[in-house]
Amino acid sequence: MTRIFGAVLLIIVSCCLGMAASKKLIRRQHRSPLASCPISRALDAPSILPSALKTEALPAYPWEGNRGGRISPITKEYFRCKGSSLNPPIPIISDGKVLENLFDCHGADSHSLPIRHEKEFIYPILLELVNEIQASTEKPVIITSGHRCPAHNRYVDLSPKNQASKHLIGAEVSFYVAQLERNPEVVLNAIFAFYRSNPRYAAVGKAYTEFVRYDKDVDISTKPWINKEIFIKLYLPTEGRNGDNRHPFPYFSIQVRFDKDTNMPVAYSPADAQHFLRR
Ligand SMILES: [Zn+2]
Numbered sequence: 001m002t003r004i005f006g007a008v009l010l011i012i013v014s015c016c017l018g019m020a021a022s023k024k025l026i027r028r029q030h031r032s033p034l035a036s037c038p039i040s041r042a043l044d045a046p047s048i049l050p051s052a053l054k055t056e057a058l059p060a061y062p063w064e065g066n067r068g069g070r071i072s073p074i075t076k077e078y079f080r081c082k083g084s085s086l087n088p089p090i091p092i093i094s095d096g097k098v099l100e101n102l103f104d105c106h107g108a109d110s111h112s113l114p115i116r117h118e119k120e121f122i123y124p125i126l127l128e129l130v131n132e133i134q135a136s137t138e139k140p141v142i143i144t145s146g147h148r149c150p151a152h153n154r155y156v157d158l159s160p161k162n163q164a165s166k167h168l169i170g171a172e173v174s175f176y177v178a179q180l181e182r183n184p185e186v187v188l189n190a191i192f193a194f195y196r197s198n199p200r201y202a203a204v205g206k207a208y209t210e211f212v213r214y215d216k217d218v219d220i221s222t223k224p225w226i227n228k229e230i231f232i233k234l235y236l237p238t239e240g241r242n243g244d245n246r247h248p249f250p251y252f253s254i255q256v257r258f259d260k261d262t263n264m265p266v267a268y269s270p271a272d273a274q275h276f277l278r279r
Pocket residue numbers: 081082083105106107108111148149150151152
């Protein structure tokens with residue numbers, strides 16, 4: 001009996017060993033020819049591994065970078081129209097009759113800034129200047145009027161002269177400087193210093209680095225300052241009050257006269273004033 005059991009066991013073990021050997025043979029026969037070819041590379045062959053990725057900061061715009069310490073940099077967002085649908089209609093009265101009710105626009109949520117080359121646009125020199133003023137005075141610039149859409153421009157000042165305002169095309173800004181409300185000369189000197197010390201302007205000469213007084217008639221008591229690029233007006237507390245400037249402080253208005261990027265004078269145009277997106 002024991003002999004019979006031993007013989008059966010021997011047959012089973014032999015079968016198992018035979019099957020294992022057969023599987024090894026099949027695997028060897030189906031192995032990829034590449035698997036048997038060692039990979040080799042010349043010593044001077046270029047590496048196919050990517051080099052380590054390097055991160056690099058994007059170049060900053062002149063108005064970027066917090067040069068004013070803890071003061072937030074001024075971006076184009078600060079230039080958005082100050083109109084509001086909460087402002088009440090203003091009746092235009094003539095001979096005791098209401099000719100028209102002036103309505104304000106629905107505010108910055110209802111329309112964009114002026115559009116140029118399919119993007120919102122404010123003249124870069126204005127952004128650069130207000131940030132430079134913040135940096136050199138270390139006080140925040142308060143923009144009271146940046147872009148004005150036609151409805152808001154009319155609402156704040158219906159005078160014929162104002163209907164060609166450069167606020168309409170993103171080429172004018174009105175502002176004062178907090179904590180320097182009564183010291184406009186400090187702000188003015190910061191603007192002059194910016195033009196005198198900037199190598200970009202030193203390279204193009206006195207037309208930019210030196211300001212002269214503007215002698216023609218204006219609607220304010222202080223003669224404006226002018227260089228090739230900008231026109232600076234200082235409004236005293238009794239002057240230039242309008243819907244955007246209802247505060248009691250003196251304030252500045254800076255208009256762009258000449259665009260260095262296009263080498264062209266900057267003038268109001270009705271087409272540019274209407275070129276913004278309605279939402
Ligand atoms: Zn508006």
